[in-house]
Amino acid sequence: MFQKILIANRGEIAARIIRTCQLMGIKTVAIYSEADMEAPHVKMAEEAYLVGGPRVAESYLKLDKILEIAKATGVEAIHPGYGLLSENAIFARRCVESGIVFIGPSPDVIAKMGSKIEARRAMEVAGVPVVPGIFHPLLDVEEAVQAAHAIGYPVMLKASAGGGGIGMQIVRSDEEIRKAFAGNQKRANDFFGDGAMYLEKFIVNPRHIEIQIFADNQGNTVYLGERECSIQRRHQKVLEEAPSTFLDPVTRQKMGETAVKAAQTIGYSNAGTVEFLVDENKQFYFLEMNTRLQVEHPVTEEITGLDLVEWQFRIASGESLRLSQKDIKFEGHAIEVRIYAEDPRTFFPSPGKITKWVTPQGLGVRNEVAVREESVVTPFYDPMIAKLVVKGENRGEAIERLKQALHDYQVEGIKTNIPLLREIAKSEAFRAGDTTTDFITKYL
Secondary structure, rough: OOOOOEEEOOHHHHHHHHHHHHHHHOOEEEEEHHHHHOOOOHHOOEEEEEEEEOOHHHOOOOOOHHHHHHHHHHOOEEEEOOOOOOOOOOHHHHHHHHEEEEEEOOHHHHHHHHHHHHHHHHHHOOOOOOOEEEEOOOOOOOOHHHHHHHOOOOOOEEOOOOOOOOOOOOEHHHHHHHHHHHHHHHHHHHHHHHOOEEEEEEEOOEEEEEEEEOOOOOOOOEEEEEEEEHHHHHHHEEEEOOOOOOOOHHHHHHHHHHHHHHHOOOOEEEEEEEEEEEEOOOOOOEEEEEEEOOOOHHHHHHHHHHHHHHHHHHHHHHOOOOHHHHHHOOOEEEEEEEEEOEOOOOOOOEEEEOEEEEOOOOOOOOEOOOOOOOOOEOOOOOEEEEEEEEEEEOOHHHHHHHHEEEEEEEEOOOOOOHHHHHHHHHHHHHHHOOOOOHHHHHOO
């Protein structure tokens, strides 16, 4: 097992990784930008080093500086968390070349799954159902129009690289696609350095359901159930829960086995998530594969009783999976909501100083936080500042605990999306499990 690792990330995920390291006796090295000097993860780690200016490009994306710190501090491995460099194949390869273990899959697998077009091709070859669409980058807007005619409107215009809804838009006519193409292509190029665009058939009233998989380096792969992530704003997740209210045992097993097949086909190792769109008839389609730990991994931890970060460390250090598929049990129901520093109506970011910060406590309540009272939320990073996770013996109990926890949350000095989350939690549609991807626009 590793004795010392570097965490190439920030915020709540860095703090969450450090907690598992403390339990396992692994020493940690944190990195931080000029804007994060007082961040909780900096105080938690045994060592912490400045990597640059406040902007991401000046700090958390500086591969050379991060590797320089890793070598100087003598770490054996780097955990990339999620976002930032977690799905950067160049960074993973540089780690390997430097003799440092990258806690994740191989650079080649990251590269293949990092391109949604390449991922679609690989899944089709593996026999995994994919959303109807095209399998090559669009040359220009006129080719996009022709492809849309062949697929049939409505279609989803998507960027091949990146995620988080950036470069993505539903289009329903030639006029809409002509208006949308250049702008989305530019956004994709600005955010990911890759403006490649493609089209998929838009699935009406879908659910976004993902399967958590783990694979070791000895050829063993398991799935740890599903997470439903259908409640979203601007194609970004707001609430996740496990298990899904929509899946029956047969579909659940079929999706799990399909995800395992997908992982084994590409030679996957470590933690990964296979995301699917599921239509009204429970037909599921491959959406993408995230080659990292997910933001919403705590809901899986809550219903399985497993520490997924610990599993990542053990697999990366060469150990085999300790559990087979038949050993994995699910208990209770878990829900996670993301706390964003943003206006709950417009979704515009709300930077500023937090003058009051009180997190909810109680049975079945778990907080993952990136801030504290007096913290300054800057405009330089994603506006997610915390996650609230609740667990109950059943979904009804989990919802009641969620409602109480959101009521107890107190934040002043900035705007947050907590009012929106309270509306979701008390919604009859949510309680009834009517959680398709248009939930917020349809009900709120």
